[in-house]
Amino acid sequence: MDDKLILRAESYLELELLREDHAAELFRLIDSNREYLKKWLPWLDNNRYLQNTIDFIIFSRKQFKESVSLTLAIMYRGKIAGVIGFHKVDWLNHSTSIGYWLGESYQGKGIVTKSCRALMDYGFGSLGFNRIEIRCAPGNGRSRAVPERLGLAEEGTLREAEWLYDHYVDHVVYSMLRKEWNPGSEDN
Numbered sequence: 508m509d510d511k512l513i514l515r516a517e518s519y520l521e522l523e524l525l526r527e528d529h530a531a532e533l534f535r536l537i538d539s540n541r542e543y544l545k546k547w548l549p550w551l552d553n554n555r556y557l558q559n560t561i562d563f564i565i566f567s568r569k570q571f572k573e574s575v576s577l578t579l580a581i582m583y584r585g586k587i588a589g590v591i592g593f594h595k596v597d598w599l600n601h602s603t604s605i606g607y608w609l610g611e612s613y614q615g616k617g618i619v620t621k622s623c624r625a626l627m628d629y630g631f632g633s634l635g636f637n638r639i640e641i642r643c644a645p646g647n648g649r650s651r652a653v654p655e656r657l658g659l660a661e662e663g664t665l666r667e668a669e670w671l672y673d674h675y676v677d678h679v680v681y682s683m684l685r686k687e688w689n690p691g692s693e694d695n
Contacts, residue, residue: 514579516625520618522579522591524571525564529580532587534560536610543611547647549671567592574598581609581622588613591622593630593639602638603630607653619653627657631685638685642668642678654681 514522525533534557537544545551554560567578578592589609596603605626607619623641630636641659643650655661659681667675 512577512579514625514629516621519584520621520625521582522622522625523582525567525578525580525590527561527564529587530557530561530564533564533580533590536587536589540610544608545672547644547650547671548608549669552672579626581607581613581618583613583616583618588618591619591626593626600638601636602640603636604640604642606641607650614649619650620656623653623657627683627688628690631688632690636685638682640680640682642680644669644676645679651679654683657683658687659683660687 512522512524516522523529534554537551537554537560541551554563564578567576570576571578575596576592576594577596578590580587581589581591589607591605591607593603594606605623607622609619627639630639640662641654642665643654645651645664660683662680662682665678665680668678669676
């Protein structure tokens with residue numbers, strides 16, 4: 508995997524490998540969206556200070572170099588709008604899952620759908636994955652709309668799959684196989 512990886516989703520939308528010089532901007536986005544993001548993401552309490560974001564980026568780059576995961580900044584018109592990436596790459600089975608989050612003011616612009624499409628093109632094409640999945644909480648309609656728009660198959664629900672501060676949440680699992688993917692298509 509390329510250490511300076513940049514994937515272009517649109518002329519105004521790129522996915523860039525997280526770098527330490529992204530830390531201050533990324534932390535500001537997290538901090539200003541803390542309450543909004545906390546509804547669905549379990550890690551907000553572990554990212555209270557700029558140093559936490561720096562540590563996360565260093566850890567993410569280490570995992571990237573070890574080919575375990577890929578974490579990218581979603582760059583919308585030159586500003587960080589959120590984060591997307593491959594989690595837990597399983598090279599033996601040629602599969603992975605995509606995770607993403609977006610700042611509240613960036614919602615409703617198709618950013619995550621276009622970012623997922625670009626990441627899936629890269630995963631199925633350049634990395635040779637056979638299966639990519641996306642997991643979402645059943646009540647997270649915006650997040651669930653992304654795999655549904657992209658044509659991923661809904662496989663079922665993992666019960667109490669994630670601890671979210673004071674309760675468990677289920678995950679709906681969606682997947683796409685390489686043979687089902689139409690690269691660059693607006694249809695998936």
